[in-house]
Each structure stands twice: as C-alpha cells, then as structure tokens.
Amino acid sequence: MTKINVLISGSGSLYGVAILQALLKSELALTLVACDMSPRTLGLYLAHQAYLVPPVHQQEQYLKELLTIIEKESIQAIFVASSKELDFYSQHKAAIEKKTGAKVFTNDPETLKLCSDKWLTVNFLQDHGFHYPRTLRYPEDQEQIDTFVKEVKFPLIIKPRRGAGSEGLHTVNNYKSLYSLLEGQKDIILQQYLPDDYGEFTTGICAGANGEVLSGVTLKRFLQDGMTIAADAEDFTEITDYCKQVAQVLKPYGPCNFQSRLLEGKPYIFEINPRFSSSTGMRALVGINEAEILLRAEILGEKIYQNKIPKCSVIRQYTDYLVPTEKIILLEKEKQLGITETTKEKP
Structure with a gap:
C-alpha cells in the first residue's frame, strides 16, 4: 500500500483534532505530521510527528519553517485546520505546490473572499438562481430599511458581514431593538429570518x-x-x-x-x-x-x-486527555518532537 505523509496545520483546533482522529481510523498507510503555534494543543500529541511553528501573521518566518517541515517529512498533502491560516495558504498555495509537490487542500483567494463575506455570498446565490434570504447592507443601504422591514417583516437577523459562529448575531423583533443594535456599527447585514x-x-x-x-x-x-x-x-x-x-x-x-x-x-x-x-x-x-x-x-x-x-x-462530548508534561517541555525547548500515537502503529 502506498504510504502518504500528511501535514495537519493548526492541528490544535477542533477541526484539526477531528481530521487527525478521522485519519487515525483510516485504512490508508499514513504518517501524520501536526504543527501548531502552541505546545498545549491536543493535535500535536495525536500525530506521529509534531512541530511548533510561529504565528501565521509572521508570514515570512512561518513560510520558511513550513517549507522546512514539508521537505524534512516528505509531505504529500496539507490540510488546513485553522481558519486564521486559510488566507495564508490560499495566497501561497501555488508557490508551495510548485516548490514542494505537496497538495494543499484549500481554496483560491476569490472563493475565500466570496464565502467569508455574507453579502457576497447572498449575491452569488441570487446571481445563479439559488434560494437566498433577503438581505440588506448597513450602513450602505440604511435608507431602504423601512421598505425592507415592510416586505420581510420582523423578526430580522442582524450579523456582521464577516465572521463565524454566533458572534455578533442578533434576532430583533422591533424597530427599537433594531436601531439600538445598529447604532455606530458598520459592515453589518440585515437578513430575512429563516424559520x-x-x-x-x-x-x-x-x-x-x-x-x-x-x-x-x-x-x-x-x-x-x-x-x-x-x-x-x-x-x-x-x-x-x-x-x-x-x-x-x-x-x-x-x-x-x-x-x-x-x-x-x-x-x-x-x-x-x-x-x-x-x-x-x-x-x-x-x-x-x-x-x-x-x-x-x-x-x-x-x-x-x-x-x-x-x-x-x-x-458531542469533550474529552480530557493526559499528556506527559515532559513531552510539552521538550517540544517547547527543541521546537520539534516525534510522537508515536499509542493506539496506531506508525507505518
């Protein structure tokens, strides 16, 4: 069976741990390499090999260390598990693939931009004839608010154009709450409530x-x-x-x-x-x-x-894992530590 060396970047995130656990159950012959900026992230200790890397906003140093890891571990595939690293990998995807031959599983900048901006997402759906919730920008379209409310009715959803999860999301049922939440805001959308x-x-x-x-x-x-x-x-x-x-x-x-x-x-x-x-x-x-x-x-x-x-x-239920402190200290000290996952032999 062909062996595949896989890098999971941002391995300590919820996504990173999920990717690692899924691949550890795979019947494929895999060597899993994890990297993260913090030594106290679980993904580093689930993988076969672990590396500490600088924060992704230190782009030049991050790229330098990333390329070193890819070459040293003969990486063939890269999964990006940190949302904060998506832009970096999207921008450098072509260069990384050309230089190393490793496949980077991320989207191009145009697709990321379209999906990260909920106003652009709605326009994409509308332009291609798909169902979409009626949406208004604020403050750009504030003069249309009264007409918008009359057409779609309360309740309305207010949320940032860019963001994830429920951060900044509000359901409003009247004008008082609406204008109170909009005061001083920008890059906001008002959206039809979907039952x-x-x-x-x-x-x-x-x-x-x-x-x-x-x-x-x-x-x-x-x-x-x-x-x-x-x-x-x-x-x-x-x-x-x-x-x-x-x-x-x-x-x-x-x-x-x-x-x-x-x-x-x-x-x-x-x-x-x-x-x-x-x-x-x-x-x-x-x-x-x-x-x-x-x-x-x-x-x-x-x-x-x-x-x-x-x-x-x-x-979903979160589980606590015990990791020997010595491993964490060594990883911090040496910036690199090989770890063999106890429930799966390294190929």
Missing part, C-alpha cells in the same frame, strides 16, 4: 479538482453558542443534492460546508464555509471521512463511492 420550525442543517460537500463533487452529507444540527453539539443523520437527500448543485457552480476545492434552513419546504443557504468545520468528526462517524476521501481521490487517484448514511444521532 427554524424544521431545524437547521449543515451540509458537508467534499470537492476535488475542478470542483468535482466527491461526497455530500447533510446533518440536522443542534446548536449551543454557535457550535454544533449534536446532530441527526438520516435521508436528507433533497438538501444534499441542492447543495451539490450550488457546489458545482461555486467549484470549491476540498471540504465546504453549507448552512441552511427550510422556507416553504425549500432549502435556503445562509452561510458557506469553504473549510473543515466543527462537524467534520461527526461526518466521519457516519461514514463520510472527508480527509480520507480527498487523499484517495486527489493523491491516489481512486474513484470515490459514497457510503450509505445510517439513520442515527451523534452527540
């Missing part, structure tokens, strides 16, 4: 070269503080197929997540995240291991056949 009568859905689409859809799965998610704490998996084919249609136009590369609710029985996408998500591990548990799928399709050239999704529920 949660049928819940909220997260659809994971995994895409290969030229936007080819490799897999898709929809989970009905249950939220706490903007994060998925539990999810139901069953036959949500209609929502999944709809998101696949959007992905075929957007043409992302790697993992991409579509958040939606139903309005009059139709899925309305209100957010697109072109990266691994907090539901990555949940999808792996129901048989859609996105990181493995990308390796099989893009590195090994295999044809992907999607598993049937079981009807089940996934409940």
Whole structure:
C-alpha cells in the first residue's frame, strides 16, 4: 500500500483534532505530521510527528519553517485546520505546490473572499438562481430599511458581514431593538429570518479538482453558542443534492460546508464555509471521512463511492486527555518532537 505523509496545520483546533482522529481510523498507510503555534494543543500529541511553528501573521518566518517541515517529512498533502491560516495558504498555495509537490487542500483567494463575506455570498446565490434570504447592507443601504422591514417583516437577523459562529448575531423583533443594535456599527447585514420550525442543517460537500463533487452529507444540527453539539443523520437527500448543485457552480476545492434552513419546504443557504468545520468528526462517524476521501481521490487517484448514511444521532462530548508534561517541555525547548500515537502503529 502506498504510504502518504500528511501535514495537519493548526492541528490544535477542533477541526484539526477531528481530521487527525478521522485519519487515525483510516485504512490508508499514513504518517501524520501536526504543527501548531502552541505546545498545549491536543493535535500535536495525536500525530506521529509534531512541530511548533510561529504565528501565521509572521508570514515570512512561518513560510520558511513550513517549507522546512514539508521537505524534512516528505509531505504529500496539507490540510488546513485553522481558519486564521486559510488566507495564508490560499495566497501561497501555488508557490508551495510548485516548490514542494505537496497538495494543499484549500481554496483560491476569490472563493475565500466570496464565502467569508455574507453579502457576497447572498449575491452569488441570487446571481445563479439559488434560494437566498433577503438581505440588506448597513450602513450602505440604511435608507431602504423601512421598505425592507415592510416586505420581510420582523423578526430580522442582524450579523456582521464577516465572521463565524454566533458572534455578533442578533434576532430583533422591533424597530427599537433594531436601531439600538445598529447604532455606530458598520459592515453589518440585515437578513430575512429563516424559520427554524424544521431545524437547521449543515451540509458537508467534499470537492476535488475542478470542483468535482466527491461526497455530500447533510446533518440536522443542534446548536449551543454557535457550535454544533449534536446532530441527526438520516435521508436528507433533497438538501444534499441542492447543495451539490450550488457546489458545482461555486467549484470549491476540498471540504465546504453549507448552512441552511427550510422556507416553504425549500432549502435556503445562509452561510458557506469553504473549510473543515466543527462537524467534520461527526461526518466521519457516519461514514463520510472527508480527509480520507480527498487523499484517495486527489493523491491516489481512486474513484470515490459514497457510503450509505445510517439513520442515527451523534452527540458531542469533550474529552480530557493526559499528556506527559515532559513531552510539552521538550517540544517547547527543541521546537520539534516525534510522537508515536499509542493506539496506531506508525507505518
């Protein structure tokens, strides 16, 4: 079996740990290399090999150390697990791939910009004939607020144009609350409220070269503080197929997540995240291991056949891990420490 050396950057994030755990369960022959800026992040101690790197905003030094790791470990594939590093890898993707031959699973700057700005996301959906929530910019379109409220009615959603999770998100039911929250704000959008009568859905689409859809799965998610704490998996084919249609136009590369609710029985996408998500591990548990799928399709050239999704529920519970302090101290001191994961032999 062909051995693949994989780098997981930002490995201490929720996404990074999920990617590592998913790949440790894979039947592929893998050497997993993790890097992070902090020695007290779990991903470093799940991987076979670990490196400390500088913060990504120190771009020149970060790139220098990254290239050293790629060369030393003969890295063939790179998964970006930190949202703060997406722009860096997107900007340097072509140069890294050309210099090292390693495949970088991230999107181009144009796709990242479109998806990170919720106003641009809505315009993309509208321009291509997909369902979208009615949306207004603030302060640019403030003179249209009265007309907008008359047409879409309260409640309304107020949130930043750029941001993730529930940070800065508010539901308003009257003009007093609306103008109170808008006072002094900029880069805000007002958005039509999508009812949660049928819940909220997260659809994971995994895409290969030229936007080819490799897999898709929809989970009905249950939220706490903007994060998925539990999810139901069953036959949500209609929502999944709809998101696949959007992905075929957007043409992302790697993992991409579509958040939606139903309005009059139709899925309305209100957010697109072109990266691994907090539901990555949940999808792996129901048989859609996105990181493995990308390796099989893009590195090994295999044809992907999607598993049937079981009807089940996934409940997230955080687990504490014990790590010998000596390992942390050594990693801090030497900046590099090889770690063999105890439950899986290194190939």
